[in-house]
Amino acid sequence: xAASSDLNKKNAVNVREMIADKKRKRNFSNITEKxxxxxxxxxxxxxxxxxxxxxxTLLAESIEFYKRVPIWExxxxxxxxxxxQNPEFGILPLVAGTVISSVIAMIVAGPIGLMSAxxxxxxxxxxxxxxxxxxxEILAGIPTIVYGFFAFTFVTPIIREIFPAVxxxxxxxxxxxxxxxxxPMIASLSEDAMNAVPNSMREGAxxxxxxxxETTFRVVIPAALSGIISSFVLGISRxxxxxxxxxxxxxxxxxxxxxxxxxxxxxxAYIVEVAGGDAPAGSTIYYSLYAVALTLFxxxxxxxxxxxxxxxxxxxxx
Amino acid sequence: MxxxxxxxxxxxxxxxxxxxxxxxxxxxxxxxEDLNLWYDKTHALKDxxxxxxxxxxxxxxxxxxxxxxxxxKTLNRMVELVPTVRTTGKITYKGKNILDKSFKVxxxxxxxxxxxxxxxxxxxxxxxxxxxxxxxxxxxxKKVLDEIVEKSLRGAxxxxxxxxxxxxxxxxxxxxxQQRLCIARCLAIEPNVILMDEPTSALDPKSTLRIEELxxxxxxxxxxxxxxxxxxxxxxxxxxxxxxxxGEVVEYDDTNNIFTNPADRRTEDYISGRFG
Numbered sequence: 001x002a003a004s005s006d007l008n009k010k011n012a013v014n015v016r017e018m019i020a021d022k023k024r025k026r027n028f029s030n031i032t033e034k035x036x037x038x039x040x041x042x043x044x045x046x047x048x049x050x051x052x053x054x055x056x057t058l059l060a061e062s063i064e065f066y067k068r069v070p071i072w073e074x075x076x077x078x079x080x081x082x083x084x085q086n087p088e089f090g091i092l093p094l095v096a097g098t099v100i101s102s103v104i105a106m107i108v109a110g111p112i113g114l115m116s117a118x119x120x121x122x123x124x125x126x127x128x129x130x131x132x133x134x135x136x137e138i139l140a141g142i143p144t145i146v147y148g149f150f151a152f153t154f155v156t157p158i159i160r161e162i163f164p165a166v167x168x169x170x171x172x173x174x175x176x177x178x179x180x181x182x183x184p185m186i187a188s189l190s191e192d193a194m195n196a197v198p199n200s201m202r203e204g205a206x207x208x209x210x211x212x213x214e215t216t217f218r219v220v221i222p223a224a225l226s227g228i229i230s231s232f233v234l235g236i237s238r239x240x241x242x243x244x245x246x247x248x249x250x251x252x253x254x255x256x257x258x259x260x261x262x263x264x265x266x267x268x269a270y271i272v273e274v275a276g277g278d279a280p281a282g283s284t285i286y287y288s289l290y291a292v293a294l295t296l297f298x299x300x301x302x303x304x305x306x307x308x309x310x311x312x313x314x315x316x317x318x
Numbered sequence: 319m320x321x322x323x324x325x326x327x328x329x330x331x332x333x334x335x336x337x338x339x340x341x342x343x344x345x346x347x348x349x350x351e352d353l354n355l356w357y358d359k360t361h362a363l364k365d366x367x368x369x370x371x372x373x374x375x376x377x378x379x380x381x382x383x384x385x386x387x388x389x390x391k392t393l394n395r396m397v398e399l400v401p402t403v404r405t406t407g408k409i410t411y412k413g414k415n416i417l418d419k420s421f422k423v424x425x426x427x428x429x430x431x432x433x434x435x436x437x438x439x440x441x442x443x444x445x446x447x448x449x450x451x452x453x454x455x456x457x458x459x460k461k462v463l464d465e466i467v468e469k470s471l472r473g474a475x476x477x478x479x480x481x482x483x484x485x486x487x488x489x490x491x492x493x494x495x496q497q498r499l500c501i502a503r504c505l506a507i508e509p510n511v512i513l514m515d516e517p518t519s520a521l522d523p524k525s526t527l528r529i530e531e532l533x534x535x536x537x538x539x540x541x542x543x544x545x546x547x548x549x550x551x552x553x554x555x556x557x558x559x560x561x562x563x564x565g566e567v568v569e570y571d572d573t574n575n576i577f578t579n580p581a582d583r584r585t586e587d588y589i590s591g592r593f594g
Contacts, residue, residue, distance in 0.1 A: 125401070189531060200438035204500070208451040208507060209428035218454065225440050 058297060061290035066285050076293060080265075081191070082285045083276065089288055091295060093256040097264035098299070101175040101246055102239035103193035104260065106171040108179025109235055113186025114228065120187065121194035122216050133191070136184040143182065151177035156249060169251030169263040178242050182235040189234065193219055193227020204288035226311035233307035237300050267296045324546075330354055344371040347541045348393060349524075352418075353407035355388060357400060362388045364565045366407070375533060375542045377556030377573065379526070381593065382561040386545045390513050393543065394430045394541055395423050412510075414549055428455060431504030435516040437496035439488035444471075447488050447499055451507040456469050466506050474502035496524025501532065512536065514544040518551065530555050549589055551576045561585045 066074070069089045077090015116136075120129050160166050197220050205215040221228065239295040243266075251263035252273050265273070270292055279286040350371040355363035363385045370376050378386040391397040392409065395416065408415050416426050428451075441449050448467045457463060478499040480491070488499055497517060504512060518526040533542055533555050546552050546554070551579040552559050553573060560570040561582075569585045571575060577581070580586045587593055 120429050157338040198438070200434060200436060201397070202435060202441060203396065204440065205450070205454075206399070206504075207394060207432035207434075208426055208454065208503070209424045209426075210451075210454045211424055218450070219440055253539075 009272060009313065027316055028115055053295075058290055058294040061287055062294045065287035065291040068287065070289075078256040080256075080270075082141040082288060087284065088286070089291075090256075091267075091292060093254045094265055094267045094270050094292060095295070096258065097246070097250070097266040097269070098240055098296075100258065100260060100264065101171050101178060101242075101250070101266055102236055104172060104175025105178035105182055105239040105242075106232070106236060108176050108184055109182035109239075111234060112179075113183045113231070113235070114190055116183065116187035117190035117194060118216055118229075119222075122212065122220065127195050133188065136188050140181075140188070142181075144242060144244040145248070147177050147181050148174070148245040150247035151245055163261065166261040167251075167263055168255070169249060170261050171246075171250050171264040172260045174245045174249040175235045175260070178239050178245050181242070181245070182238055185238065186231045186235050189229045189231035190224070193224035193231070196227070197223045222314075225314045229311045229314060230307055233303055233310075240296070240299055240303065241268060242266075247272050267292050267299075271296075322522055326362075342386045344373055345372065347372045347411065348543075349408075351408040351410070353389075353392065354387075354405065355392060355397070357388075358402040362565050366567055368560060368567055368570060369590065370543060372541045373537055373539070374557040375537050375544060375555055377552035377559045378543065378545045378562060379547075379552050379559060379588075380562035381588065382547075383556065385514055385565040386562045387515055388522060389562065390515055390545050392417075393511075393513055394427050394432055396432065398423075406424075425505065428507050430511045430513060431509035432513040432515070433497070433500050433504055435502050435519045436495055437519050439491075439496050439499050441487065442491060443485045444488050444491070444499060445484040448502050448506045450459040451503060455507060470502040471499075471505040472503045472561070473536070474498045475528070475535070476502060492525070494521050494528060497521060497529060498532065501536075505536075509540065511541045511543065516544065516547060518546050519547060527552070549577075561588060563588070 003223050049242040074089055074091055076092070077087045077088060078092045079090050080093045120132060124132065151173045152169075155177055156168065159170070159173055160168070166172065196291045201217050201219055201223060204210075205219045210218070227254075236316065246266045247269040250265065250269065252265050252269065254270075255262055257264065271289055274285060274289050279289070321382075337581070346369045350366050350368040350370075353363055353366040354361070360507065366389065368389075378390060380386045387395060393411075394403065397403055397405075405417055408419050408482075411429070413423060413425065440450060442450070446469055449463045449469050452463060452466050457466070468481075469479065471480060474496060479495060480499075483490075488496060491499060497520075500514075501517075518529050527559070530551065533544065536542060537557075544552075544556065557574045558571065559573040559576040561568045561576065561580075561584075563584055569580060569582045575581075576585060577589055580589065
């Protein structure tokens with residue numbers, strides 16, 4: 001209470017006293033201060049441990065699968081008949097489905113996403129940009145099941161109207177719709193990367209007599225390339241991992257084909273089908289889930305490593 | 319450089335007319351007539367009348383916010399990057415009004431190079447930085463490009479420092495070297511005029527000196543207009559000096575006159591450091 005009597009005496013706040021007082025109390029909190037890093041490490045390692053756990057499970061169960069189906073047969077087999085009397089487990093039909101649907105998605109999303117980003121970053125007025133960007137992010141928040149439904153009930157009938165030979169379930173329609181789903185992501189991330197390029201660089205090019213288009217394509221995009229590539233790879237990863245759209249709109253035919261008008265199954269859709277069916281634990285078909293999941297995991301891992309390599313190689317430091 | 323003896327005569331002119339023109343020594347490159355410029359509602363340049371001469375260094379001085387940077391950016395129409403900008407009046411470059419909307423701004427900028435306050439090389443190799451301008455204007459021949467790059471780098475007196483590392487990223491250079499590289503980049507398209515917007519304000523004294531020496535060299539072939547905060551710099555390197563204040567040209571004369579015998583009280587106050 002020395003502080004308060006002090007106050008009365010001088011009729012003023014004694015700051016020095018207050019700080020000293022606070023410091024004495026702070027000695028207590030020093031202990032928590034020291035514990036904080038340890039707590040944070042534990043929290044941070046949760047996601048790491050989870051990842052390790054997942055990889056362990058995938059590996060362990062996959063090894064069990066490879067004991068029953070030789071690894072060579074699994075990766076080169078073009079026939080997938082898990083439920084037949086003589087089951088065959090070739091993953092190539094699923095790989096083909098995954099790769100083809102992702103390629104279709106990127107053919108749609110890559111150019112449109114990049115062009116949108118160029119428009120937003122280089123041509124649109126501030127007002128337009130501030131309206132459109134949040135809208136894009138809303139588009140990115142639509143549940144994928146809605147997109148799947150959209151592909152099945154809206155896009156497929158239109159495609160069949162134009163090309164009657166296309167099946168009711170086909171890989172083309174979900175591929176396109178996945179592309180539409182990815183556009184906002186590529187547009188938004190590429191726009192961020194292009195927006196981060198300092199204006200002084202645009203000015204430098206414009207002052208040399210470059211047109212806006214030349215400035216965009218020869219200064220801004222190269223400078224933002226690592227960000228743009230990252231957005232593309234994230235888009236591909238998203239397409240590879242996408243499940244609901246292909247499950248709904250592409251059916252479950254395990255065709256090994258490159259004909260995009262036909263029904264194909266992706267790795268993710270296979271996992272949905274098998275996990276949703278009644279595969280008894282310990283059966284080969286049950287273990288095949290893990291082998292497919294591991295392949296999927298390796299796919300996206302390779303994509304991410306590739307992205308890192310490419311973006312480092314193309315990085316223009318500024 | 320016009321001799322000092324002319325100063326008395328010019329001073330008479332100055333007192334009679336508000337529209338001041340310095341003694342005619344060379345051809346006029348830029349003729350500004352009644353230029354007014356607004357940023358939205360801010361009147362940034364007021365009735366500017368100024369003639370800029372060929373193969374001279376024209377310095378533009380004045381306190382912050384006086385419109386000197388705005389003026390120099392109007393000369394290559396970079397000022398239009400600000401969307402709310404509006405201009406009236408005329409700027410004639412070699413007989414053509416560049417403010418005319420039909421005037422192709424890209425053409426203008428190939429004739430008028432610009433060096434900025436902060437060095438702004440592209441995040442590319444030193445070679446690519448210099449070759450950028452010629453490349454966008456259609457020069458593809460590797461041999462020709464090599465020649466242009468060497469000539470421009472020599473012209474900006476940086477060749478000896480970078481000739482062994484032309485393929486390294488320009489951002490590995492020091493600030494002063496980057497600025498000289500930007501000058502080389504600008505020389506590569508062989509402009510007539512070089513605009514410099516406070517080119518040394520981000521540099522250390524030694525690099526500043528090198529740029530100043532370079533400006534002295536470059537004026538043999540180019541007309542240079544330089545905006546500077548540094549009055550000593552204007553005095554050291556320019557032939558003519560324009561003093562801007564609140565968007566107006568207070569005084570424009572031979573540099574010697576401005577600094578030894580200014581006609582306007584406000585000019586005197588500014589150069590003697592009483593404000594600004």
